[in-house]
Amino acid sequence: MGSLRVFSTLTHDARIFVAGHKGLVGSAIVRRLTSYGFSNLVLKTRAELDLLDQAAVRDFFREEKIDFVFVCAAKVGGILHNSRHQADFIYENLMISANIIQAAALYDVKKLLYLGSSCIYPKFSPQPIPEEALLSGPLEPTNEGYAIAKIAGLKMCEKFYTQYGKCFVSVMPTNMYGPNDNFHPDHSHVIPGMMRRFHEAARGGASSVTVWGTGSPRREFLYSDDFAEAALTVMESYNEPGFLNVGTGEDVTICELAFTMAKVVGFKGEIIFDSSKPDGTPRKVLDVSKVKSLGWEPQISLEVGLRLAYEWALGADAFSLSPESRVVQVPGV
Numbered sequence: 478m479g480s481l482r483v484f485s486t487l488t489h490d491a492r493i494f495v496a497g498h499k500g501l502v503g504s505a506i507v508r509r510l511t512s513y514g515f516s517n518l519v520l521k522t523r524a525e526l527d528l529l530d531q532a533a534v535r536d537f538f539r540e541e542k543i544d545f546v547f548v549c550a551a552k553v554g555g556i557l558h559n560s561r562h563q564a565d566f567i568y569e570n571l572m573i574s575a576n577i578i579q580a581a582a583l584y585d586v587k588k589l590l591y592l593g594s595s596c597i598y599p600k601f602s603p604q605p606i607p608e609e610a611l612l613s614g615p616l617e618p619t620n621e622g623y624a625i626a627k628i629a630g631l632k633m634c635e636k637f638y639t640q641y642g643k644c645f646v647s648v649m650p651t652n653m654y655g656p657n658d659n660f661h662p663d664h665s666h667v668i669p670g671m672m673r674r675f676h677e678a679a680r681g682g683a684s685s686v687t688v689w690g691t692g693s694p695r696r697e698f699l700y701s702d703d704f705a706e707a708a709l710t711v712m713e714s715y716n717e718p719g720f721l722n723v724g725t726g727e728d729v730t731i732c733e734l735a736f737t738m739a740k741v742v743g744f745k746g747e748i749i750f751d752s753s754k755p756d757g758t759p760r761k762v763l764d765v766s767k768v769k770s771l772g773w774e775p776q777i778s779l780e781v782g783l784r785l786a787y788e789w790a791l792g793a794d795a796f797s798l799s800p801e802s803r804v805v806q807v808p809g810v
């Protein structure tokens with residue numbers, strides 16, 4: 478038996494493809510769909526279906542008769558990894574988006590939800606960032622390749638909607654965290670990276686943890702299960718060419734995040750803010766009034782979400798990669 482929620486767009490016999498189902502976001506969508514009783518999920522690992530392979534993706538859509546698609550597959554990484562591998566980030570993300578969106582249109586997918594990212598917005602956007610800020614100014618150079626690919630993906634959805642009447646819509650999520658996050662020391666986002674370093678410090682009896690910057694930048698974080706509920710809400714009831722921001726609409730300072738993290742992992746030492754390191758943009762938070770007008774609200778507070786993510790990480794032995802540094806970078810400059 479699934480949880481109680483009435484669906485009209487997504488039907489229980491529909492074939493639903495969650496691309497990237499092993500990742501942070503895809504796995505949250507699978508958990509949520511499963512909890513609502515959707516059982517006709519089509520899930521493929523990268524070894525079974527490489528989304529960079531256009532012919533394979535077309536064959537897959539032709540054979541599998543997919544009704545709904547959640548595009549959660551992408552090449553994703555933290556600031557350093559992203560900035561050093563911009564060619565890979567633009568190429569792989571363009572190919573994944575183009576292959577899936579075009580094949581979904583060709584083989585009559587009923588509705589597709591594409592995932593962009595809040596880094597598509599110009600570096601100097603108004604705060605909170607409204608959807609209208611897209612393409613209103615230069616991008617942050619360190620993740621330009623990734624952002625351009627994501628903008629191309631959401632624009633593809635919009636153009637397939639307007640030219641061919643395909644109901645392909647997009648969401649722009651803020652920073653997310655939760656089970657199946659990437660805890661790699663170099664490739665991770667701010668929360669798993671910080672969690673790993675505080676965990677190692679707590680376990681190793683370190684007297685201090687150093688965090689990059691002054692601690693004053695403000696950032697927004699959304700637990701992946703809250704995002705999954707938003708994704709289902711958008712899939713159910715957003716039917717126009719375009720995209721919606723998804724976040725909490727609330728931001729915390731990196732300092733507040735660090736102290737909450739220390740509490741969650743049981744680190745009792747000193748937290749040092751290294752102000753010689755760059756802070757990045759002072760504030761980054763999304764205007765989420767449009768997605769909230771569909772009836773969705775996030776349910777999980779930052780502290781509860783961090784506890785859930787930490788429990789998952791301990792259970793999954795996610796910190797087993799060898800540590801390289803105890804310095805935490807601020808997210809999404």
Ligand SMILES: NC(=O)c1ccc[n+]([C@@H]2O[C@H](COP(=O)([O-])OP(=O)(O)OC[C@H]3O[C@@H](n4cnc5c(N)ncnc54)[C@H](OP(=O)(O)O)[C@@H]3O)[C@@H](O)[C@H]2O)c1
Binds near residue numbers: 500552650
């Ligand atoms: N994490 C965030 O904070 C955040 C914020 C905003 C937006 N987003 C967006 O949300 C989406 C999902 O992100 P995520 O954090 O869940 O990433 P993730 O944990 O890295 O998961 C990405 C998934 O995509 C799969 N994938 C990548 N390339 C593939 C390929 N060529 N063929 C088949 N599968 C492939 C990966 O497979 P493997 O397991 O084989 O690598 C993985 O399962 C992305 O579009 C991202 O831009 C994420």
